[in-house]
Amino acid sequence: MPLKAKRCLLLAALVWLWSLPDPAAALSSKVKGGEQIVFFPTSGHLEPDSTTWRIPIHGWLFEPEPESAWRDVATKLLLNGVELQMEGLDEALFLRRSRMFLVDNQRGKRPRVRLGEVVFKLEQSGANGHFTGEARLARQDLPAADAGTWLTFQAVLPPGDGRVFPAAAQLVGPRGLSVISDIDDTIKVSEVTRRNELLANTFFRPFREVPGMAAAYRYWNDGTVAFHYVSASPWQLYPALSPFMTQAGFPRGSFHLKTFRLKDETFLDLFACSEDFKIPVIEGILRRYPQRQFLLVGDSGECDSEINGEMARRFPDQVRHIFIREVAAKAHREDGDCTPLRAPPADRLTVFRDPSDLTRFDPFMGN
Secondary structure, three states: OOOHHHHHHHHHHHHHHOOOOOOOOOOOOOOOOOOEEOOOOOEEEEOOOOOOOEEEEEEEEEOOOOOHHHHHHHHHHHHOOOOOOOOOHHHHHHHHHHHOOOOOOOOOOEEEEEEEOOEEEEEOOOOOEEEEEEEEEEEHHHHOOOOOOEEEEEOOOOOOOOOEEEEEEEEOOOEEEEEEEOOOOOOEEEOOOOHHHHHHHHOOOOOOOOOOOOHHHHHHOOOOEEEEEEEEEEEHHHHHHHHHHHHHHHOOOEEEEEEEOOOOHHHHEEEEOOOOOOOHHHHHHHHHOOOOOEEEEEOOOOOOOHHHHHHHHHHHOEEEEEEOOOOOOOOOOOOOOOOOOOOHHHEEEEOOOOHHHHHOOEEOOOO
């Protein structure tokens, strides 16, 4: 049997295993002791009358169950379906990261979060365990908070449960400067254009910063700049991405990653081209802050240049400049090109190899 067909069978077996019901699962509206919540950083905005902050909350509710026998089998099937030479790769790291794709997602629950004495009830979690909601806070009730402030919410748990699951959201003012940044091959070495290296860098190796990118972003960050990290990486990688970015020294920011479930047909599209995902996400950020100015940063390995160029044409008064890191790999992915889009306007585009070039650009005055 050809290797490609064998891999497809292995992946199909993995999806089938994941679709089996877990006999230990029980319906409940409360967060149980074995369940965990991961909250993702978001950004709030003022309503048009500037009296109320609207703060999105986004989280993921799941039960790890790392000892589940069928999950061990599924993980091994996934490992066998990867076309990699294992020499020099960390299989233990792979097992830790891949298990985030194999947790029991908890659906049908409505978590709550608390800020001070105020409790907010969120939307019901979906089949993928994700839930969303919104906190609305009068500006006068946050006298010590202003644009740029990070607020911390806490998940409300049953009595006697002393665990802490914090949620963080930045208050982003209606005016100012924002950076929308890609992650893979823009600030983290992924090698998206080489599938096997992408798999190795994603699952088998410690994440590595693109040298100099954290320093460049810190140079831009004067304390008022808001950062938004938009990537086609799946949400399951956030628990590994967040500490990596903190340790590397990247500025805090909101995260916007891709929804992904092994049950879905999107499994084979885990590393698919990203324009269908990125364009609506970036457009949503731009529309949320119509008076802010934006710098868009990506790389040449996928379609970031064309995606950001499209954003510049749709929002010419908001997109101040586009920066594209030129990667050393081939000009397009091994598994096909993205949908053709027009290149960015030449007067708003800077292609760079050395991240120190970004520090020569004054983000507040232009190039």
